[in-house]
Amino acid sequence: MHIPTITRPLAFLPPLLLLLAGCATTSTAPPALKAPADPVALSAALNRISWGVNTSTYRQAEKIGYSAWLERQLHPGAAVLPAAAQAQIDAMTISQKPLPQLVQELEQQRRDYDKAMVDDDAKKAAQRAYQQEMSRLAKEAATRSLLRDLYSPNQLQEQMTWFWMNHFNVHQGKSNLRVLVGDYEEQAIRPHALGKFRDLLASTLHHPAMIRYLDNEQNAANRINENYAREIMELHTLGVDGGYTQNDVQQLARILTGVGVNLGDKTPDVRRDKQSQYVRKGLFEFNPNRHDYGDKVFLGQTVKGRGLAEVDEALDRLSRSPATARYVSRKLAIYFVADEPPPQLVERMAARFLSSDGDIAAVLRTLFDAPEFTQSLGKKFKDPVHYVVSAVRLTYDDKIILNAGPMLGWLNRMAEPLYGRQTPDGYPLMAPGWDSPGQMITRFEIAKAIGNGNAGLFKTEGAQPLEKVAFPQLANALYYQSLQTSLAPATRQALEQAASPQEWNTLLLSSPELMHR
Amino acid sequence: MKRRTLLKSLAAASATLSASSMAGQLWAAPASKTRLLFVFMRGGYDATSLLVPVSSQYYYQVRPNIAIPKTATLPIDADWGLHPVLADSIHPLFNAGQVAFVPFAGTEDLSRSHFETQDSIELGQALDRTRDYRSGFLNRLASTLNADRASAISFTDQLPLIMQGGLQVPNTALRSVAKPAVDARQAKMIAAMYEHTTLAQQVNEGFEVRDDVMKKMSGEMLAANRNAVSTKGFELEARRIAKLMKDKYNIGFVDVGGWDTHVGQGNATGYLASRLDELGRGLAGFAQEMGPDWKDTVVVVVSEFGRTFRENGNRGTDHGHGTVYWVMGGSVNGGKVHGEQVRLEQPTLFQNRDYPVLNEYRAMFGGLLSRMYGLNAGQVATIFGTKGRDLGLV
Numbered sequence: 001m002h003i004p005t006i007t008r009p010l011a012f013l014p015p016l017l018l019l020l021a022g023c024a025t026t027s028t029a030p031p032a033l034k035a036p037a038d039p040v041a042l043s044a045a046l047n048r049i050s051w052g053v054n055t056s057t058y059r060q061a062e063k064i065g066y067s068a069w070l071e072r073q074l075h076p077g078a079a080v081l082p083a084a085a086q087a088q089i090d091a092m093t094i095s096q097k098p099l100p101q102l103v104q105e106l107e108q109q110r111r112d113y114d115k116a117m118v119d120d121d122a123k124k125a126a127q128r129a130y131q132q133e134m135s136r137l138a139k140e141a142a143t144r145s146l147l148r149d150l151y152s153p154n155q156l157q158e159q160m161t162w163f164w165m166n167h168f169n170v171h172q173g174k175s176n177l178r179v180l181v182g183d184y185e186e187q188a189i190r191p192h193a194l195g196k197f198r199d200l201l202a203s204t205l206h207h208p209a210m211i212r213y214l215d216n217e218q219n220a221a222n223r224i225n226e227n228y229a230r231e232i233m234e235l236h237t238l239g240v241d242g243g244y245t246q247n248d249v250q251q252l253a254r255i256l257t258g259v260g261v262n263l264g265d266k267t268p269d270v271r272r273d274k275q276s277q278y279v280r281k282g283l284f285e286f287n288p289n290r291h292d293y294g295d296k297v298f299l300g301q302t303v304k305g306r307g308l309a310e311v312d313e314a315l316d317r318l319s320r321s322p323a324t325a326r327y328v329s330r331k332l333a334i335y336f337v338a339d340e341p342p343p344q345l346v347e348r349m350a351a352r353f354l355s356s357d358g359d360i361a362a363v364l365r366t367l368f369d370a371p372e373f374t375q376s377l378g379k380k381f382k383d384p385v386h387y388v389v390s391a392v393r394l395t396y397d398d399k400i401i402l403n404a405g406p407m408l409g410w411l412n413r414m415a416e417p418l419y420g421r422q423t424p425d426g427y428p429l430m431a432p433g434w435d436s437p438g439q440m441i442t443r444f445e446i447a448k449a450i451g452n453g454n455a456g457l458f459k460t461e462g463a464q465p466l467e468k469v470a471f472p473q474l475a476n477a478l479y480y481q482s483l484q485t486s487l488a489p490a491t492r493q494a495l496e497q498a499a500s501p502q503e504w505n506t507l508l509l510s511s512p513e514l515m516h517r
Numbered sequence: 518m519k520r521r522t523l524l525k526s527l528a529a530a531s532a533t534l535s536a537s538s539m540a541g542q543l544w545a546a547p548a549s550k551t552r553l554l555f556v557f558m559r560g561g562y563d564a565t566s567l568l569v570p571v572s573s574q575y576y577y578q579v580r581p582n583i584a585i586p587k588t589a590t591l592p593i594d595a596d597w598g599l600h601p602v603l604a605d606s607i608h609p610l611f612n613a614g615q616v617a618f619v620p621f622a623g624t625e626d627l628s629r630s631h632f633e634t635q636d637s638i639e640l641g642q643a644l645d646r647t648r649d650y651r652s653g654f655l656n657r658l659a660s661t662l663n664a665d666r667a668s669a670i671s672f673t674d675q676l677p678l679i680m681q682g683g684l685q686v687p688n689t690a691l692r693s694v695a696k697p698a699v700d701a702r703q704a705k706m707i708a709a710m711y712e713h714t715t716l717a718q719q720v721n722e723g724f725e726v727r728d729d730v731m732k733k734m735s736g737e738m739l740a741a742n743r744n745a746v747s748t749k750g751f752e753l754e755a756r757r758i759a760k761l762m763k764d765k766y767n768i769g770f771v772d773v774g775g776w777d778t779h780v781g782q783g784n785a786t787g788y789l790a791s792r793l794d795e796l797g798r799g800l801a802g803f804a805q806e807m808g809p810d811w812k813d814t815v816v817v818v819v820s821e822f823g824r825t826f827r828e829n830g831n832r833g834t835d836h837g838h839g840t841v842y843w844v845m846g847g848s849v850n851g852g853k854v855h856g857e858q859v860r861l862e863q864p865t866l867f868q869n870r871d872y873p874v875l876n877e878y879r880a881m882f883g884g885l886l887s888r889m890y891g892l893n894a895g896q897v898a899t900i901f902g903t904k905g906r907d908l909g910l911v
Contacts, residue, residue, distance in 0.1 A: 120780060120831065171632070173631075436685060436688060436719065437688075438688035440723045441723035441724065448703075510710070
């Protein structure tokens, strides 16, 4: 793995004027700012660690102190969402039916129409209904995800859930993944988002969404499919320069043979001597008939052929490799610090990764305590998800939206829909992926929709809302206490020229400062 | 097919041409006048219903419900007929020598997955090497031509993979053009906020494209009030694209969906016919709207794969492999079918189900673009990672 040895001085970073951080008061590196005392610095730190600063998050951190707030973020308890948000989640089909049941009902529906329908039009209509139901379930999952981003007290856990969903990317457009993505996020990713990397890696490997997305269902002894094996090493653990060879890809693929998905209620006829090896957990299946029981030489060491335990051994090696520590740490630093993160910070994080046996919260603690983190505040360009979520959080604070549809639509327009990245590499985390001319103009249109207060976030499908939507109040105490101070002169000048409160909102949400975190 | 032998020897001859001798026979138009519109039919269209293999008895045998009778097709040559729904749109252009078809075209990607194969095509990179998922081939083309010769734009909501890469390419969808909510005064105020930031260029360019679109469309809005029948759907979109490509943007991209016909695709009439009708009218409308500039324009129409040669149990077709690409333009070597071909019978089917790919798309586009823009072999290799193969399309 190539480790650049030259530290990029902060002065070489793009001159983005004075941004939210507002910490450009000294030219020498300030000490680690563990407990930002002044409102501007506190607001800037919260803005990066949460899905975007808003009044309630600010008040909470102010009340218990930044250190205690950060500690709670790194080691969160059960997330208690506001009742109005939780009620929306509870009403969802994906909350009410366990995944195997959901999948089986849908598959049954498909089989039924295939058998029963004779004429093409009826068949088409039935197929459309099946497709629509899958899309509806995926939309439920995306809505649930956004509600948590907006309102969960465990903001860091939610940011990390998005990060890992992107790191272990699956695409909802493949096969029946629209039914699986919600469970993947809820069961495989979120519970481990701040835990041990090894557990996270294993839980993605055992989820049907991942197995199906990267074709491991097709991977069987003497009929090797390398897709998943390659991506585990290239994208999930070691990184493309992590020191593995094509032969390691093939060996890992052999190790992964037999790891598959079983959606039905039938159990395969496993040969007698291997019956005890058969594993079925939910929709996950390990089928010994399909496994290659020969010995493998993987990353320079022999893996004795013995079934599913080989996978555990491979994951142990991968998750404890220094290459993985560096690769994952660097990606975290790109997400939380800068497009080109300081190499020394990455090295410290990687060292913590290894010394803590891949404890994600411990690695993040190293990151958040670093002076490089504090110095970077306000300078990271928001990707569309961060832009949309932070704008709605800032604008409406804890007033619970009733319809996530407009937000999902905006993410589509900006090309970053949840579960919508087709390739396994996940969405780009750096500015060039998201700051194209068309996308900037789209952001301003979205800023205006939010700023005007008529975007439809409080319009339920069907019945009209009982109360009239409160006009967004962006010019509030939080603004005057912290945000205002960090605005560049050009932004203030524009705001002064606003002809109406709506226009003032639109301009603030369109400003360069609000495009960064 | 007699033609096959001839074409094979022609292809062999052109493959031996050196870069310098190819550079001597540039296409007529200077590169900055040259316009390229790339149309992607997403979903894998049934190319067999576009260019009907009328001389193949086997075709009629294995498509008992969805084959198009020879007598119904529009004449192309002894082996092929065109879908009848294109009688007023594409066929007249074909007869005028402005449309060429390349059957057995496609990728080496065997996944038969929509998105993997679409990505393969848009990336335009070799499959057996590590791929750069951030670099599409139209972006590399625009970079190679430099800003003085290329002004690329994507007519889509999102910047597609094919246009992503080192060069900043703007994008704007023209399917539905709504008056932007951010008005001119607000745009000015927003741009002023960005004046001294690193995003100034993107913001200014974005507003500029937005204003170009509005300017070009204002005439359309006036005209729409006078015409009894207004154009809609893809034709409207394609005419708008032509308006923008006439003076400013010379490399464009647009996609058209709805081709994944697993069930009840129809034959001379029906679902697929109406999709082809809409596409055909759109492309003919584009040609007409380009006016005198049509002679300097090339439209390439592709899809990620063809479909199974046999119909399935639902009067539709499933994901296949080789397909038919279209190349259109005022100066293309049209009115005929190009590239290597094979007679379509059971033994010649790829994996006993699909068209084989005899005209690999990267080599084919390499050859085409090198003729259009006078690219040398090194430039073609930079874009496609392979040598170009000149099929004599322009």
